Amino acid sequence: MSFDHGSKAVFKLGGQDYSQYLEEVDPSFDREMAEMRHLGKKSVERLAGMRMGSINLSGDFDPILDQALYDAWNSDSPVAWEYYPQGLLAGAPKYSGNCWISNYKPGPAASNGVGKVSATLQSDGDITREQNA
Numbered sequence: 001m002s003f004d005h006g007s008k009a010v011f012k013l014g015g016q017d018y019s020q021y022l023e024e025v026d027p028s029f030d031r032e033m034a035e036m037r038h039l040g041k042k043s044v045e046r047l048a049g050m051r052m053g054s055i056n057l058s059g060d061f062d063p064i065l066d067q068a069l070y071d072a073w074n075s076d077s078p079v080a081w082e083y084y085p086q087g088l089l090a091g092a093p094k095y096s097g098n099c100w101i102s103n104y105k106p107g108p109a110a111s112n113g114v115g116k117v118s119a120t121l122q123s124d125g126d127i128t129r130e131q132n133a
Contacts, residue, residue, distance in 0.1 A: 008087035011057070013068055014079045021117075022059035025083060027095065029053040029127060053097065053123035055081065061115035066106055069119050073101040078124040090132050097127040 011018055011025045032049030059065065072079045078098040086092035099121040109115035 008089075010082075010084040010087055012080075012082040013072060014081075016068065018059075018065050018068060021062045021065040022057055024056070024058045025085075026056040026058075027053060027083060028055075051127065053127050055083070055099070055121040056118070057121065058116065058118040061106065061109065061117050065117060069101060069104050069117065070106070072099075073104040073119070081121060084132065088132055092132050093129055094132055095127060095129050098124045100124055 009019065009025055011022055029051065030053065031051050034047040034049055036045040036047065038045070057069075078100050080096070081099050082094060082096040084092060084094050101119050102122045103118075103120040105118045107116065
């Protein structure tokens, strides 16, 4: 198994790389599950349903990142995203899809630190996984 430091991760929104502003990319891929609890059975059975995902971003405030996140939040159409958890190395995984920004927080800002940003992206449609070429 190949391990890489998280600092090599790359995150793109709308085709642009914003990794230099981000401290954390926290994806979660979920799937709805329906439960069946039939009489005479000893265990719950499950039916897998729709897939969905979300990504929480956090980083340092910069006007370039702020503009991109605000525009995506304010848009009337979903925006493309790409996430490379091990960077752009050949053979490393790449996750991608389209998303809406359901929450954008251009702050907090404190007198003793760097201004921060955070955003929550919600998937729209399929999420794909492939390997970098």
